[in-house]
Amino acid sequence: MYLNILVFIVTFCIMEFMAWFSHKYIMHGFLWNLHADHHKKDHDSWFERNDAFFIFYAVVSISFFLLWQNDILSVGLAIGLGIFTYGLAYFTVHDIFIHQRFKLFRNANNRYAKAVRRAHKMHHKHIGKEEGECFGMLVVPFKYFKK
Numbered sequence: 001m002y003l004n005i006l007v008f009i010v011t012f013c014i015m016e017f018m019a020w021f022s023h024k025y026i027m028h029g030f031l032w033n034l035h036a037d038h039h040k041k042d043h044d045s046w047f048e049r050n051d052a053f054f055i056f057y058a059v060v061s062i063s064f065f066l067l068w069q070n071d072i073l074s075v076g077l078a079i080g081l082g083i084f085t086y087g088l089a090y091f092t093v094h095d096i097f098i099h100q101r102f103k104l105f106r107n108a109n110n111r112y113a114k115a116v117r118r119a120h121k122m123h124h125k126h127i128g129k130e131e132g133e134c135f136g137m138l139v140v141p142f143k144y145f146k147k
Contacts, residue, residue, distance in 0.1 A: 004078040011082025019090060020136040027053065032129040039127050046101070057087050090137050094120070115144040 027035035027050070038050035061083040068076025097105045097113070098120050119134040119141065126132045134141065 004075060007075045007078035008082045008085075011079045012086050015083060015086035015090075016136055016139050019086075022053070024132070024135040028129045028132050028135070036129070039124060054087065054091070057083060061087065094137055111145055112140070115140045118144040 034049045034052050037048045061080045064073065064076040064080035064083065066076075067073040068080065073079075092105075093116060095101045097108060098117060100106065116137075122144075123132060123134040134144075
């Protein structure tokens with residue numbers, strides 16, 4: 001049981017790196033065509049092509065659940081839950097809190113919330129795929145905690 005808890009925590013933490021890496025090198029790289037509409041304010045739909053990345057990580061998470069269920073990988077449940085939980089946290093912070101796709105958490109105003117907003121605002125200041133910054137989500141550089 002302790003191994004599963006450790007694997008869950010490590011997986012969740014690794015997902016922040018995976019989010020940063022895939023955002024910087026994949027979304028702002030060869031799959032920019034899927035991510036570009038996220039950097040535009042005038043897209044036509046509530047849905048964005050960028051939402052396809054959530055589907056990819058959901059499939060990865062489900063795959064680990066299936067590996068565990070079929071007795072192929074004993075820690076598959078912990079890995080799948082770690083990926084799922086990170087995805088839920090990412091969705092809550094990025095899509096609900098920052099971009100207000102649902103009108104929740106509008107009044108969150110603590111130091112961390114302000115830093116997350118500042119860092120993401122700096123990321124979106126660049127509308128092209130080059131010259132971006134702040135590609136991670138939950139781990140925010142210290143400079144954004146300053147007033």
